[in-house]
Every structure is written in structure tokens, then in C-alpha cells.
Amino acid sequence: MKLNIYDFTPEGLLAYLGDVPAFRAEQITKWLYSGASPDEMTNVPKALRERLKAELYTALPRIDTRLKSRIDGTVKYLFRMEDGAGIESVVMPYSYGSSICVSSQAGCRMGCAFCASTVDGLDRNLTAGEMMGQVLAARRDSGQNITHIVIMGSGEPLDNYENVLTFIRNAISPKGLGLSARHITLSTCGLIDGMKRLSEEGLPINLAISLHAPNDTVRKQLMPVARSVSIETLLAEAEKHFEKTHRRVTLEYALIRGVNDSAECARELAERCSGKPGFHVNLIPVNSIEERSFRRSSREVVAVFLNTLIKAGVQATVRRKMGADIDAACGQLRRAKKGKNT
Numbered sequence: 001m002k003l004n005i006y007d008f009t010p011e012g013l014l015a016y017l018g019d020v021p022a023f024r025a026e027q028i029t030k031w032l033y034s035g036a037s038p039d040e041m042t043n044v045p046k047a048l049r050e051r052l053k054a055e056l057y058t059a060l061p062r063i064d065t066r067l068k069s070r071i072d073g074t075v076k077y078l079f080r081m082e083d084g085a086g087i088e089s090v091v092m093p094y095s096y097g098s099s100i101c102v103s104s105q106a107g108c109r110m111g112c113a114f115c116a117s118t119v120d121g122l123d124r125n126l127t128a129g130e131m132m133g134q135v136l137a138a139r140r141d142s143g144q145n146i147t148h149i150v151i152m153g154s155g156e157p158l159d160n161y162e163n164v165l166t167f168i169r170n171a172i173s174p175k176g177l178g179l180s181a182r183h184i185t186l187s188t189c190g191l192i193d194g195m196k197r198l199s200e201e202g203l204p205i206n207l208a209i210s211l212h213a214p215n216d217t218v219r220k221q222l223m224p225v226a227r228s229v230s231i232e233t234l235l236a237e238a239e240k241h242f243e244k245t246h247r248r249v250t251l252e253y254a255l256i257r258g259v260n261d262s263a264e265c266a267r268e269l270a271e272r273c274s275g276k277p278g279f280h281v282n283l284i285p286v287n288s289i290e291e292r293s294f295r296r297s298s299r300e301v302v303a304v305f306l307n308t309l310i311k312a313g314v315q316a317t318v319r320r321k322m323g324a325d326i327d328a329a330c331g332q333l334r335r336a337k338k339g340k341n342t
């Protein structure tokens, strides 16, 4: 397979092109981050455009399926990568601009019990270019002004560290997408070495931790990663990120009926988080997936859970559900379509 042109940083592309003058490389990157193909780069000499096409993979991911919510305008995409891998992304329009949720891997090997993306394990890592491709293809198709990126689709981003970091650097580079680092969120189940490494990069991006349990016993039932990393270690590392970047850390907590939604669980979580201004708890009534029997907590239970946290002085919210009518919990569309095209 050819290298994806978006796998390069703008500086890396200049170096790759060799004797091409810097201003030409800049013209090319400008076009690239507007989502244009070489044929559309009208101020670039034809020979150079032909060279790009011959040597590099320059196409954006192909749209296999597009589902648009009639309720709130959320658009869910199933993209096909060059090798046929199916990748999901979701564009959510907000008052401040649009946010895109991108996938970092095809499949996932973390094995969380409630998650559809992990049912068939990991197919492969996505390259930095394939992640950028999701943003550019979705922007081009939806016409939305994408101002925020959440790396919260299929896959564990810290299990694909180098590629994810290159993608983030290209997203925040003024020569790349030019987004603010503060508008980028990376969500992890808690790979501690990756978190430490990320913290050393000193990037003021937002961190989200998939916590889903108030103690290690419950967490181990839901998330295999909990066997090697304790909640205490995880939250200590998350606090360091807050101290270093002053970016609040979101603790994601999917409420699952009868598993982690008791009043005792709420109190235990409140205790862990109270007096920690760096944490914000985001409660998500779990999306049931076909392959598992988990069910979401009732509205009343969600309200009690939320109130327990708030009364203890913990910042907490219930995630607003977007695209309810095109629902397909993360990874579901990809699975439904599997076998047809891959």
C-alpha cells in the first residue's frame, strides 16, 4: 500500500518532496487540509500533482453509509478505508460549532464487556492519515464547520500512540487543520504508560477516562484493563494531567442497570471525586448492544446517582443523547455491515 499523504506532518511532507520549494509544499498542504484532491490543486504545476498521485495515497475515505438524525442533525458515517476496513465517525452539530467523534482503530482489543467495538477484537491500527481522512471527508460531505475533535470512536487511542499523536499534531498545527488543542479530547480506558507519555508531551488537550465503576472489583467485571491498573493509580495519573495542563479531566461512567448504578456505587464514586476540582463526571445511560445483555439504568436511578454526586460537591452531568433516531452504539454500524464489503 502507498503511504497516505495525510500520514505526513506538513514539515514531513516538505522533507519528503525533496527539491520542491517550501512555498509549493505550503500550497499543497493548504489544499490538503481543505480536503482537496491533487486534481483540484489549481495553482500547483501538473507534473507535481501527477507525482503526488503516483507516489502517495491521496484520496479521502469513501462514504459507505450515511445516517442523518432528523432530531438534531447528528450525522453518522461508515467509511471504507483503502483496504476495505469499515470505520465509524459521528458529526454532532452544537451551538459553538461541530464536533466529530473519530475512530482510532478498526476494532479494539481492550475487551470492555459493554462495548460493541471490541466484540471481534482488533483488526488493525488506523494511520494518522486515516484519522484525518475521517475529519476531512465528514467535513466535506456534511458542510459542517468542525471545530472540535473527540477521539472516542472505535479503538483505544493509547494502544495506537504514535499514529494518534501525529494526528493530533496535524489537527492543531496552523499548517494543518489549525484547531485549538483545547478543542481536542482523547478518551482512554486507562493505559497507564500511554497516559504518562501523553502527559510528558505537554499538550493542553482534554483527557477523558472511561471509569465506569467506583471500585476495582466492579471495574474488573466490566473492563479487563482494570486487572493491571487500579482506579487509584488511574485517577492519580489523571490528576497529574490536570495539574500540568489545567484542563479538566472527564470521568466517563456508563450506567448499567444492576451492575454499577446502586446508591452505594454513587456514594463510593462521590467519595473518590469530592474535593478534586480537576474531575468532572459524565454519566451515560449505557447503550444496549445486541451481543450483550446489559441494560441502561432507569431515569430515576440516573437522577439519584447524579444527585448523590452533586450533593457531595462533585461536578457531574448526564450526557445529552445525540442522534437518538439513528442510534447504533459505537461500533454497531460497522458490525452490522461486516461481511458485506470486507
Ligand code: SAH
Pocket (backbone or CB within 6 Å): 110, 112, 114, 115, 116, 151, 152, 153, 154, 155, 156, 157, 187, 188, 189, 190, 208, 209, 210, 252, 254, 284, 285, 286, 287, 288, 289, 329, 330
Ligand atoms: N477506548 C477508548 C475510546 C473509545 S470508547 C475509551 O475506552 O475511552 C468511547 C467511550 O464510549 C468510552 O467511554 C466507552 O467506555 C464508551 N462506551 C463503549 N460502549 C458503550 C456503550 N454500549 N454504552 C455507553 N458507552 C459506551
